[in-house]
Amino acid sequence: MPLALSAVLAASAAGTSSDSSAFLRQYLTVAIFAAAAVVMVGAMLGLGRLLRPSRPQEQKSIAYESGVDPVGQGWSQSQVRYYVFALLFVMFDVEAVFIFPWATRLEAMGTYGLVEMAIFIGILVLGLVYAWRKGVLRWV
Template identity: 45%
Template sequence: MNPTLDPNPLAPYLPLAIVLLLAGVLSLIIVQLAAALGPKRPSSIKSAPFEAGSESSGPARQRFAVKFYVVALLFIVFDVEAVFLYPWAVNFQALGWFGYVEMLVFAATLVVGLIYIWKKGALEWEH
């Protein structure tokens, strides 16, 4: 079949649109049913803040150290590396030497970054 002669080019996307519409409608129905059928006996104990089975201590708006966010960002960066390594490993034979050298450059860049943040002390909790 010639795609240029297709009278409706969006026809292949109809199943996707139906699934997305169904997911949206279903999520709204579930939320409404939970609100309508769920228990409605509020109490002071249920309204109190709960944290890991113990009484909460300190203000809710306490400050976090920047170190927490730095470690989280570093985790994301190296997690993205793992995401790129899997498809590369699957297509390793098809990519040949070019793909091998390309991944070596990518991995070397990340190793240099890891050495840099290690030397800066970003991976140590106490300073």
Template identity: 50%
Template sequence: MASSRLVGAALSEYLVFGVLLLVGFAFVAAAMTANRLLRPSAPSPGKGAVYECGVDPVGGDWAQVQIRYYVYAYLFVLFAVEAVFLFPWAAVFRDFGPAAAAEMGLFVGVLALGLAYAWRKGVLRWR
């Protein structure tokens, strides 16, 4: 008897999920339909033209990109991720003790070694 109540409770939870899923799909379908019915429509050849950043496309479609842009972006992401780990750790620093301080020191040290290596190789020099 108890197992049938558990099964019934689990099925009712799935039923609630299914109803919410259907309501979500219905809401999206209603919004899309309202958009189609209410929007203005004025097609023209200018609207169908190729457009890129407000500039008419000219020339070929192949261009070289400097790798240094990617290096700076990678370093930014690397240190942003470091900050994501460092700030919450600093907020609860006193609760962790000296072992956690040593581990975070090792983490920051490895990142500092990587930054020093990139600096020494001249990767950070803008040319």
């Protein structure tokens, strides 16, 4: 992949010793950004602590239920209506992970790759059609 190669070369020209450390360094930046989000949230809440009042009252910490006293517990049992959709989602999401590498290399693979993927997607569409005909895609 010439693009990836040139990216790695550019990164190693920037003073990194080897390709793998340049690669890992890219993801170190990702980790630093996640940490920056934590620091920002901490800093803002810390600043807020200096400025905001704190007058705890029992009534303030009751769960909000449109102004009337809450009935029962907040953690009530609720019907997750879309668990069948969730199963379908897992199937299709994994499929998407398989399609991405194929998509980057399609030019090299040509007709062979295209036929291969047509079969792959065809099987998945069959699955979707089956689910559809079985009435799974109806909200119950």
